Amino acid sequence: MNIEGCTAIVTGGNRGIGEGFVTELLEAGAARVYVAARQLADAQAAASRDPRLVAIELDVTREDQVAAAAARCTDVNLLVNNAGAFAMTTLLTAPDLSALRSEIDTNYIGMVSMVRAFAPILKANGGGAVVNVLSAGGIVAVPVMGGYSPSKFAARAASDCLRAELAPQGTQLSALIVGSVDTRMADHVTGIDKASPRDIARAGLLAVRRNIAEHDTDRHAIEVRAFNARDPHTLARSMAKPFLDAARKA
Structure with a gap:
């Protein structure tokens, strides 16, 4: 798919x-790029820098807002x-569900x-493309990522299902496996070289241009996949080490 001249919603x-995607x-x-955010004021502030940007209030967990965005x-x-x-919590230490x-x-x-x-x-507009921003936590279970890692596993599986369903209408789908990125969500992560948000976006648009089904967007994601392929049991033990250490001290 050619990015030039497209109309996107992020x-x-x-x-x-x-x-990063909006900028790229x-x-x-x-x-045109629709900049969607839970709070309309946040979307408007982000969209104010370029006349091609349009602010959209959108909480993806609210079906009424998703329907309104599609209608607009x-x-x-x-x-x-x-x-x-x-949420940066674990499955057992979280106070509730x-x-x-x-x-x-x-x-x-x-x-x-x-989707x-x-x-x-997308079908009416010639097929187009979908990009799902996933995580290295969706190919390797990370205990400290509580519900986040399982949710990304589910999103990765759903991406495979949706790709097959969308193919007959000419819509391509790229799932992005993202490692550590310099964002607010990853402020707590230390000791790892972090990619920039624009690096991830550039990798994502490359996946769109080349119709790549699943794309590792950065060095950390590539290393996680390679290590998991080489020695999954060692990687699993390293992920669980903080909990084993805490149990020994208890």
Whole structure:
């Protein structure tokens, strides 16, 4: 798919990787980019820098807002599912299941909801493309990522299912495996070289241009996949080490 002249919608487009996508789409010559955010004021602030940007209030966990976005953005031929939730807790230490529900609702169900709503629009506009921003935590289970890692596993599986369903209408789907990125969500991560949000966006647009089904966007994601392929049991033990160490001290 050619990015130049396209019309895109980017969920969570007001900051982080979403903002990176918006910037890279503008530089690549997109005709229009809908900047979607939970708070309209955030979307408006992000969209104020270029006349090609249009602010959209959109919480992907709310079906009424997803439907309203689809009804308004009928010219879209590129959907970037970037909106995400990360509670930074574990499955057993969280006080209740609300964090888990939020992560699954946003990272998995919200993504599927957006694809369902925009699939007819993409078809009507010639097929187009979908980009799902996933995570290295979706190919290797990370215990400290509680509900986030399982939600990205689910989103990765759903991406495979959706890709097959979308293919007959000429819509391509690229799943991005993202490692550590210099965003607010990853402020707590240390000791790892972090990619910039624009690096991830450039890798994502490359996947669109070349119709890459699943693309590792940065060095960390590539290293995680390679290490997991070489020695999955050692990687699993290293992921669980913080909990084993805590158990020994208890």
